[in-house]
Amino acid sequence: xxxxxxxxxxxxxxxxxxxxxxxxxxxxxxxxxxxxxxxxxxxxxxxxxxxxxxxxxxxxxxxxxxxxxxxxxxxxxxxxxxxxxxxxxxxxxxxxxxxxxxxxxxxxxxxxxxxxxxxxxxxxxxxxxxxxxxxxxxxxxxxxxxxxxxxxxxxxxxxxxxxxxxxxxxxxxxxxxxxxxxxxxxxxxxxxxxxxxxxxxxxxxxxxxxxxxxxxxxxxxxxxxxxxxxxxxxxxxxxxxxxxxxxxxxxxxxxxxxxxxxxxxxxxxxxxxxxxxxxxxxxxxxxxxxxxxxxxxxxxxxxxxxxxxxxxxxxxxxxxxxxxxxxxxxxxxxxxxxxxxxxxxxxxxxxxxxxxxxxxxxxxxxxxxxxxxxxxxxxxxxxxxxxxxxxxxxxxxxxxxxxxxxxxxxxxxxxxxxxxxxxxxxxxxxxxxxxxxxxxxxxxxxxxxxxxxxxxxxxxxxxxxxxxxxxxxxxxxxxxxxxxxxxxxxxxxxxxxxxxxxxxxxxxxxxxxxxxxxxxxxxxxxxxxxxxxxxxxxxxxxxxxx
Numbered sequence: 001x002x003x004x005x006x007x008x009x010x011x012x013x014x015x016x017x018x019x020x021x022x023x024x025x026x027x028x029x030x031x032x033x034x035x036x037x038x039x040x041x042x043x044x045x046x047x048x049x050x051x052x053x054x055x056x057x058x059x060x061x062x063x064x065x066x067x068x069x070x071x072x073x074x075x076x077x078x079x080x081x082x083x084x085x086x087x088x089x090x091x092x093x094x095x096x097x098x099x100x101x102x103x104x105x106x107x108x109x110x111x112x113x114x115x116x117x118x119x120x121x122x123x124x125x126x127x128x129x130x131x132x133x134x135x136x137x138x139x140x141x142x143x144x145x146x147x148x149x150x151x152x153x154x155x156x157x158x159x160x161x162x163x164x165x166x167x168x169x170x171x172x173x174x175x176x177x178x179x180x181x182x183x184x185x186x187x188x189x190x191x192x193x194x195x196x197x198x199x200x201x202x203x204x205x206x207x208x209x210x211x212x213x214x215x216x217x218x219x220x221x222x223x224x225x226x227x228x229x230x231x232x233x234x235x236x237x238x239x240x241x242x243x244x245x246x247x248x249x250x251x252x253x254x255x256x257x258x259x260x261x262x263x264x265x266x267x268x269x270x271x272x273x274x275x276x277x278x279x280x281x282x283x284x285x286x287x288x289x290x291x292x293x294x295x296x297x298x299x300x301x302x303x304x305x306x307x308x309x310x311x312x313x314x315x316x317x318x319x320x321x322x323x324x325x326x327x328x329x330x331x332x333x334x335x336x337x338x339x340x341x342x343x344x345x346x347x348x349x350x351x352x353x354x355x356x357x358x359x360x361x362x363x364x365x366x367x368x369x370x371x372x373x374x375x376x377x378x379x380x381x382x383x384x385x386x387x388x389x390x391x392x393x394x395x396x397x398x399x400x401x402x403x404x405x406x407x408x409x410x411x412x413x414x415x416x417x418x419x420x421x422x423x424x425x426x427x428x429x430x431x432x433x434x435x436x437x438x439x440x441x442x443x444x445x446x447x448x449x450x451x452x453x454x455x456x457x458x459x460x461x462x463x464x465x466x467x468x469x470x471x472x473x474x475x476x477x478x479x480x481x482x483x484x485x486x487x488x489x490x491x492x493x494x495x496x497x498x499x500x501x502x503x504x505x506x507x508x509x510x511x512x513x514x515x516x517x518x519x520x521x522x523x524x525x526x527x528x529x530x531x532x533x534x535x536x537x538x539x540x541x542x543x544x545x546x
Contacts, residue, residue, distance in 0.1 A: 045167050053167070053225040054176065057160045058183040059218035060123055063211050064153035065187030066194060067130065068095055068452070069326075070207055072351075073196035073333045073344040077204045079491045082139040089261050089460040092330060093453045094143045097257070098150025099157070100449035101250045104300030106155045107438035108241050110162060115226045118159050123219025126152030127212050134208035157184070158445045163226060165429060165437045174375075174426050178366030181421045185358025189351045189414065192333050196344035242296040245288055249300075249446075252284030253453055260461040301443045310431040311440055313534035314424045315447040320531060322448045323455035324390060324524035325417050329354075331459050331517050332410070337492050338510045339399050353407040357414020358421075365422035375423050376537045382423060383529035386416035390525040394518040398511050420532070427535050455524075459517050464489065466516045470509035475502065 045053070071078065075088045110118035129149025136142035160180060168176050198207040259277035263269040292299040306312040329351065336347035361382070369375050389412035396405055428444055429437045471485045478484075487494045488506060495506060 044169065050167060050176070053163065053222075054160070054180070056218060056221035056225050057119070057156070057163060058180060060119075060126070060156045060215060060222060061160050061180070062183050062187040063215055063218070064126060064156045065184045066191040067126075067149055067153055067187075067211065068099070069188050069191030069329050070195040072192040072330045073337075073348045074199060074204045074207065075334065075492065077199050077344070077493070078142070080493055081204075082142065089257070089457060090143050091139065091146055093257055093456045094146035095150035095153065096326070096449050096453040096456065097250060097253050098147045099154030100253060100446055100453060101154075101246050102151045103154040103158045103445040103449055104249075104442045105241060105243070105246055106158045107162065107442035108298055108300075109238075110159060111438060112238060112241075115159055115163055115166070116223050118155060119219060119222045119226060122152040122155035122159060123215055123222070124152065125149070126156065127215045127219070128152075130208050130211050130215065134205045134212075154445070154449060158442055161425065161441045161445070162438050165434070165441065172370060173429070174366035174369035174422055175363070176366070177422050177425055178363040178418075181362030181418055182359040185362060185414065185418050185421070186355045188329065189355030189358060190348075192329065192351045193345070193348035196333075196346070196348035200343060200345045240297040242291070242298060242300040245291045245296050245300050248284050248288035248291055249450075252281050252288060253450065255281035255284055257453065257457045260457045263461065263465075300439075301446060302439065305432070305436065305440060305443065308431055309534060310536045311428055311443070313531050313536075314428040314431075315444050317420070317528050317531040317535070318424055318444050319447040319451040320524045320528040321386070321417060321420055322451035323458070324386075324521045324528065325413070326452040326455035327459035327517060327521050327524070328390075328393070328410075328413060330456050331463060331514065334463075334492060335397060335510070335514045336406075338495060339507055339514070340403075350403075350406055350410060353411040354414035354417075357411040357416075358418035359414075361415035361418030361420075362422050363418075365419040369422070369426060375427060378419070379423050379427075379532055379535070382416050382419040383532050385412060386420065387522070387525045387529055389413040389416055390518070390522045394515070394522050397514065397518055399507055420528070424532070424535075427537070431536070459520065462516045462520055463513050467509055467513035470512050471506070474505035474509060478502075 071088075071092055078091065079088055106118060106122075126149050129145045129147070129152060132145030132148060133142055134145075136145055161177075164173060164176055164180065195204065195207045198204065198210070255277045259274050259281060262271070262277065263274040267273055289303070292301055293303045306315070332350065333344070333347040336342045336350055337344060340347075365375075365378065365382075368378050389409055392405075392409045392412070396409070425441070425444065428440055432440050467489060468485070471488065472481070475481045475485065484498065484502075488498065495503070498506060
């Protein structure tokens, strides 16, 4: 049963290093002087002004989301050009890891320097990184470009949420967040379609070239529209930004990705590289927690904020859900290209149904929450749908699945994920006072980015290890098997050139390897539901004044 807290009952129970107070139930500080941010002003902007402001930012976030998945259908051509199939997970994860590093920092930095400065920084890095990707001549430069683009793209996503919190009342936020999630979901789901189309018509490099003018246009327009002053004017507070915590988080992620990408793939699981990488990842994680709790004066993920049940549950739910969705988005196109013999563009078109589902789920969630002022019962349906869609994909995605079933199950997954994005964010920002909304939002995006990068890495580890095992089980005794299997694992395009007698066994190997990946998405969907059911409902306000 949903519980709505009395807004007058907010007593500070914990203090941080600086004397600020946190309520373990609502993460709200004690009575403080009101600030002069736009969200505290009772004068709400007009709808036309909101559309112009948010629309200019959404143009950028669309391409930031698109860029996070654009390489999903380009694994074959990029791997063939660079002659390095093992680098694909780094190319895919580099963008998302950079998201995870920069998104938590963006809240405090844009409070100090202003949202406009943040937008200029984000779009500049995003455009520069995208340009580097389009010009890259080897895998190392490509990964560098993905990291730089990810730094900018990640900040764009969080700044969009900050501006929304600054300008839109909480009760109406669901609708606007629903529209934002449509834009984000459309970009993320259409990335594979766009990448496949550009490669089939021109070259994979054009998938990056053509983004740049739109990124620059969006950056100019958004920097003009977002013109309210910074919330904080003391530049000395930059020293209190948690750069050390961000470094520890990135170190943990990179070492984990190195271990997962290497184990059973380029070296055995008992190789020192795997042991040392995973050990260093654990050290990085422990260091991150210690820094956040004991060292950082203004941590990027305040551990005390996570004592709030709703904040913690929302972030954990985001983490598992994004792991599941990114695994599906990156490995469904490979399944469709190999098992269903589709081109990169044709495989990408199947993700359109997921994009449509995200749009419908996001917007319907916003309208439902605005109408009833509640989200608890709707969340139950959303989580059940998420688990059901993952289970259907696991049960049916083999060599004989009907195309209509593929569209339907991907659509169901999109509806559930789109609705989840809106429900989780609204529940999270309803649980904290306005001055903590930016840092809480940043934390939630960090969990999403970490989940996305781990989803790609863990999915890749499961897929590559199972595929290798299956291929050797089928063809290990064949002449020249080792070289042929290596080439098959490095590029899906190689399957077009294998002997006819090998093809049925290769397809079966891919189906079994993918079944392991789909099983992981089911488990992640279940963990998402368990976490989300721990969220506590709070009142959704009708005005900007809380």
